[in-house]
Amino acid sequence: MSDLMPEPGAEAGAHDDPAGPAPLDVPREPTGDPRVDALVERLADVDHLDTDGHVEVYEDVHGGLRETLSALDARPGPPVPSPASHTYDNRS
Template sequence: MSDLMPEPGAEAGVPDGPAGPALPDVPREPTGDPGVDALVERLADVTHLDTDGHIGVYEDVHGGLRETLSALDARPGPPAPSPASHTYDNRS
């Protein structure tokens, strides 16, 4: 290609490997939740799949993260303070 038209993928800074573009080596730090950590690690599976297979992995991970967040909403938390327990200072 010409100097005006970069090679496909070059603009993203993603090197091409034997199986196509390689994913950048992004370090993943543990979240402290083993289920979330396993889902995030599952994203690495796309490196071994054709592009057509990526959506299945992404949908699986997205669904798992959505379930995890929904479970947080379902957990009982501390009771909400009652309005009578609030005191207001009306001094100006």
Template sequence: MTDSVPEAAPPAAVVPVPDPDLPAAGADDDPSAPAPLGVPRTPTGHAGVDAALERLGDADHLATDGHVAVYEDVHGGLRDALAALDTRPGPPVPARPHDNRS
């Protein structure tokens, strides 16, 4: 009769406990992937300027080579908003009287 030795139990699996202070890791996490900068954008009250500033958020999800197109678009929108300030109708400019001294 052969003495049988009971098999040892497999070691307990170690289950990592996530740190609640760190963002949850996902299957598609890539340290080289674009990450939002988290820069707050305060509304100005001017719709055109606010829209241009919100457009900056699009750069958060692009690789750096895609930032140029966003920045150029925002720059154009801000330039247009400034130019529109010059075209607003205002009060008429009073005519200067001519000096009729002879």
């Protein structure tokens, strides 16, 4: 065919499989924590996978978020005073 007439089936979207994976286009906003942001961006991988491939991505992201939260708990914080360190004067 000529350059002016496209080949049959060459129109935009003609090769797209309507039953295949389609992007969900869910907006993802930055959280301010680069570790969490990277995990949230990983969720975009499901846009290119069949449904049965979603579980692996979701489990990976969930595990990463759990590790990130656990790391927050492991940070040393200010010392907690023990109850025995408080002395009270019982004067009347």
